[in-house]
Amino acid sequence: MRVLLVSADPMVRETVALTARTLRRTASREPFELIEASNGLRGIQLAWKRDPDIVIADEIASRAGAFALARDLRGAEPPFTGRIVILLERSVDAWLADWAGADVAFLKPVDPFELAQALLRLAGEPAKEAG
Numbered sequence: 001m002r003v004l005l006v007s008a009d010p011m012v013r014e015t016v017a018l019t020a021r022t023l024r025r026t027a028s029r030e031p032f033e034l035i036e037a038s039n040g041l042r043g044i045q046l047a048w049k050r051d052p053d054i055v056i057a058d059e060i061a062s063r064a065g066a067f068a069l070a071r072d073l074r075g076a077e078p079p080f081t082g083r084i085v086i087l088l089e090r091s092v093d094a095w096l097a098d099w100a101g102a103d104v105a106f107l108k109p110v111d112p113f114e115l116a117q118a119l120l121r122l123a124g125e126p127a128k129e130a131g
Contacts, residue, residue: 001123002033004050006043006069007058011109012087016056018112023119040064044072047080054083054119059093059108067100074101083122085115 001023005016013036020034035050037043040057041064047055055073057066064072066086073080086097086105097105104118 001031001054001119002035002050002052003119004035004037004043004046004052004055006037006040006055006066007087008038009058009060012058015110015112016115019115019119022112022116040066040069043069047073047082052082053123054085055080056085056087056115058087059089066102067096070097070100070102085118085122 003016003020005013007013007016016034020032023032035046035052037046043055043057044064046052047069055069057069059066070084070086073082073084083103084101086100086102087110088094088097088105088107091107094105103122106115106118
């Protein structure tokens with residue numbers, strides 16, 4: 001599984017790194033690769049270049065936030081077919097994550113074990129289209 005993380009926040013990156021370690025233990029039969037981008041524009045570039053299975057985007061990513069990143073990827077022709085997870089600052093923004101085309105959203109701080117379970121589940125499901 002190849003996962004792209006887009007976040008400028010060191011705490012978010014550490015949480016996702018912990019998730020990666022959990023996934024390695026849980027799903028050891030499949031290699032896990034974590035790719036990082038510190039801003040949304042670089043995240044979009046890496047999504048097209050590296051074709052990750054899942055993109056995890058922090059809502060407060062600089063230079064194109066998570067919602068813009070998800071809309072750009074889902075609205076492209078052809079659209080991005082991987083899964084998109086958005087990490088929210090506020091629960092009231094969940095509708096924006098849905099509108100942007102995220103497959104799932106988590107309110108921060110994220111429990112790494114819950115995130116790991118969601119990533120494993122998403123790896124087997126079809127991607128969502130932007131609405």
